[in-house]
Structure formats: structure tokens, C-alpha cells
Amino acid sequence: MTEKYDLDTLAVRAGVHPSQFHEHSEALYLTSSFVFDSAEQAAKRFTGEEPGNIYARFTNPTVTAFQERLAALEGAEFCVATASGMSAILACAMGLLSAGDHIVASRAIFGSTVQLFGNILKRFGIETTFVSPTDVSEWEAACKPNTKLFFAETPSNPLTEVCDIAALAEIAHRRGARLAVDNCFCTPILQRPLALGADIVIHSATKYIDGQGRVLGGAVLGNKTLLEGVYQFLRVAGPTLSAFNAWIFLKGLETLRIRMDAHSAGALALATWLETQPAVTRVLYPGLPSHPQHVLAMKQQKTGGGIVSFEVEGGKTAAWRVVNATRMLSITANLGDTKTTITHPASTTHGRLSPEQRAAAGIGDGLIRIAVGLESVEDIKRDLQRGFDTLV
Numbered sequence: 001m002t003e004k005y006d007l008d009t010l011a012v013r014a015g016v017h018p019s020q021f022h023e024h025s026e027a028l029y030l031t032s033s034f035v036f037d038s039a040e041q042a043a044k045r046f047t048g049e050e051p052g053n054i055y056a057r058f059t060n061p062t063v064t065a066f067q068e069r070l071a072a073l074e075g076a077e078f079c080v081a082t083a084s085g086m087s088a089i090l091a092c093a094m095g096l097l098s099a100g101d102h103i104v105a106s107r108a109i110f111g112s113t114v115q116l117f118g119n120i121l122k123r124f125g126i127e128t129t130f131v132s133p134t135d136v137s138e139w140e141a142a143c144k145p146n147t148k149l150f151f152a153e154t155p156s157n158p159l160t161e162v163c164d165i166a167a168l169a170e171i172a173h174r175r176g177a178r179l180a181v182d183n184c185f186c187t188p189i190l191q192r193p194l195a196l197g198a199d200i201v202i203h204s205a206t207k208y209i210d211g212q213g214r215v216l217g218g219a220v221l222g223n224k225t226l227l228e229g230v231y232q233f234l235r236v237a238g239p240t241l242s243a244f245n246a247w248i249f250l251k252g253l254e255t256l257r258i259r260m261d262a263h264s265a266g267a268l269a270l271a272t273w274l275e276t277q278p279a280v281t282r283v284l285y286p287g288l289p290s291h292p293q294h295v296l297a298m299k300q301q302k303t304g305g306g307i308v309s310f311e312v313e314g315g316k317t318a319a320w321r322v323v324n325a326t327r328m329l330s331i332t333a334n335l336g337d338t339k340t341t342i343t344h345p346a347s348t349t350h351g352r353l354s355p356e357q358r359a360a361a362g363i364g365d366g367l368i369r370i371a372v373g374l375e376s377v378e379d380i381k382r383d384l385q386r387g388f389d390t391l392v
């Protein structure tokens with residue numbers, strides 16, 4: 001789509017290339033390979049002289065349609081879809097970095113990303129320094145001559161800390177590094193990191209882009225030259241997105257804006273109510289004026305998003321009582337689903353950290369994370385109220 005369209009239109013129509021059958025909805029091309037008209041054409045496809053599909057590890061039309069649509073929404077020149085969010089982060093690192101390079105990453109990033117950077121990439125000679133998500137001076141101080149990548153996730157999980165994307169981009173560029181932002185919690189509907197100065201956007205499409213908890217996938221977005229190595233890594237190593245999952249995500253993108261608005265409205269209503277609950281000692285939601293980075297969040301995000309965390313007095317015993325008293329909420333670590341989920345981070349997603357590491361990260365034993373779904377907020381409140389009633 002070469003004309004300028006609004007996000008709502010791009011979410012529904014970008015990446016549409018009907019086949020000879022003039023299908024209205026996007027076709028699902030379940031094929032691992034593509035046939036050539038002649039030996040000459042096959043040769044030209046393989047040299048790249050003629051564009052076109054060869055093999056689904058390289059490209060597939062359904063995957064291409066998803067990539068074009070997500071790129072349009074993020075305002076990116078290029079998108080490379082991947083088999084999961086983690087393979088997007090791996091592909092980003094493999095495409096951009098070499099042994100001897102250094103990463104500066106927020107301490108408050110997805111647990112598997114910490115493992116990937118801190119353990120796996122380290123074995124291949126890539127070092128990572130973990131710094132505060134909110135104190136930009138730590139990022140600057142951590143820079144070395146070989147720093148090639150800044151990696152941020154905002155808002156963070158589960159504390160909803162907000163990284164200043166524009167400030168980090170400025171430092172990264174001054175130091176000759178690139179800034180990658182994991183935009184999983186906001187999606188392009190609420191936050192567009194490239195417009196704020198980031199070089200790369202990462203997605204776990206598994207979350208809000210699917211939106212109904214069905215399949216895994218991810219994406220890396222940015223300019224084409226920068227992502228050439230990322231695409232080559234995927235093409236050779238193979239953690240590409242399946243056509244079926246791409247088709248799910250394409251349809252997911254069509255309702256993403258109305259879902260994100262509904263998740264956000266529900267989360268704000270829930271967070272506001274939680275602040276009035278005697279059993280609750282602290283509520284963490286970027287959309288609340290009480291959030292330490294509310295002003296920054298509202299500058300770089302359209303809303304506070306769909307994730308709310310809060311603390312109850314009485315540590316793990318009290319938190320588990322609240323979790324166990326729910327009847328409707330799903331006790332699961334996943335997020336971005338139509339169904340509201342409830343998690344006790346200290347004993348699940350962050351259970352591998354030592355108590356000291358958790359304390360340093362601010363993840364208390366009384367902390368609970370809610371990923372607000374699309375049910376009635378009144379029903380979500382009632383489900384939590386049952387647990388709160390046992391605490392006070």
C-alpha cells in the first residue's frame with residue numbers, strides 16, 4: 001500500500017495480494033516448496049535475479065503478508081517473522097553481533113532473554129552488562145568500545161517499569177550501538193519505538209498479536225540493510241514462522257487496535273479499583289498518576305497497556321491465597337489473551353532468581369501480576385475480592 005493510510009486501515013488491509021482466485025480473506029499457503037516454470041526460472045530464483053518464492057524456510061506468501069502488515073503498523077521498512085519471540089531475539093543477536101561484541105541490556109527483561117544473553121551468547125564470546133531499566137546514566141556508564149547493541153523491554157514484566165526509548169536511542173547512537181526494543185507489551189497500537197529513535201523492534205507475536213493464546217511466533221523489524229543478516233540467519237538456520245501461525249497473526253492484527261483499547265480500559269479500571277483496596281499495599285500500572293514514570297509512559301505510549309501488578313501485605317502466603325481464591329481468572333504465566341490471567345511472579349516466572357536477586361529487582365513475595373483480558377472488569381474485581389476478603 002503506497003498511499004498513506006491510518007493504522008486502523010493498515011491493520012486490516014496492508015499485505016493483501018490476492019491470488020488468481022481473487023480471495024477476499026488472506027489465503028493460507030500450506031506448502032513447503034514452490035514450482036518453477038523452467039530450469040532457467042529456477043536458476044534465476046536461486047541467484048536472486050528474479051524475485052519469488054523457492055522454499056518455505058526462505059519465504060512463504062502467507063508469512064510475507066504478515067510481515068508486510070506488521071511492518072506497516074510499526075512504520076518499519078522491513079520485517080522478518082520468526083517461529084517464536086525468543087527466536088526473534090536470537091535472530092537479532094545472530095544477525096547483528098559477532099564474538100567479541102558487547103550488549104547493554106535492561107535488567108528487567110523477559111526471563112528467557114536474560115538466559116539467552118547471560119548464558120548462551122556468553123559461551124560464544126558475546127558479553128552482556130545488565131543495567132537499570134529506568135536510570136539512563138547506567139546505560140551510558142556500561143558502554144564499552146565494543147558495545148554494539150542496547151536491548152530494552154518497556155514496560156517491563158512484572159513491575160511495569162518504563163524505559164525512556166528516545167533517551168536510550170540517543171546514547172546508543174552516540175556510542176555507535178543500535179537500540180532494540182521488545183515491544184511485546186504495547187504492540188504498535190500503543191507504542192512505536194522506531195518513531196522514537198529505536199533501530200529495531202522485537203515482537204513475541206504469541207501474546208497480543210495472536211491475542212487468543214493459540215500459537216507461537218515472533219518478528220524483528222527495522223530497516224532492510226540492518227536486517228539483512230537477521231534474514232540470512234533465519235534462512236540458513238531455520239527458525240522461520242510457519243504459514244499457519246502467520247495466518248493466525250494476520251487475522252489477529254485486524255482486531256489488535258480494538259483489543260488493545262479494551263485491554264487498556266479494563267486494566268486502568270482494575271488498577272484504579274485496586275488502589276482503593278485495603279489489602280493492597282502497592283499498585284503498579286503506567287496509566288496511573290501514582291506510577292513513578294507515569295509522565296514518560298504517557299509521552300511514549302498511547303495508554304498504560306493491559307498489564308497490572310500489585311502487592312498484598314503478608315508475602316507469599318497472602319498472594320497465594322488471592323491467586324487460589326479466584327474461580328474465573330486463569331492461573332498461568334501467559335499474557336495478551338482474551339482471558340484474564342493471574343501470576344505470582346516470585347514463585348513462577350521469576351522463581352529461578354535467588355531471593356536476593358528478586359529483592360534487588362523489586363519483585364516481592366506479595367506481588368501479583370494480572371494480564372487483563374476482555375471479560376467484564378466487574379467480574380474480574382469480584383474474583384479478586386474473594387481473596388482480599390480473607391486478608392483483611
Ligand SMILES: *Cc1c(COP(=O)(O)O)cnc(C)c1O
Pocket residue numbers: 084085086087110153157182184185204205206207216217218
Ligand atoms: C513471551 C515473551 C517473549 C518470548 O516470546 P515467545 O513467543 O514465548 O518465544 C519475549 N519477550 C516478552 C516481553 C515476552 O512476554
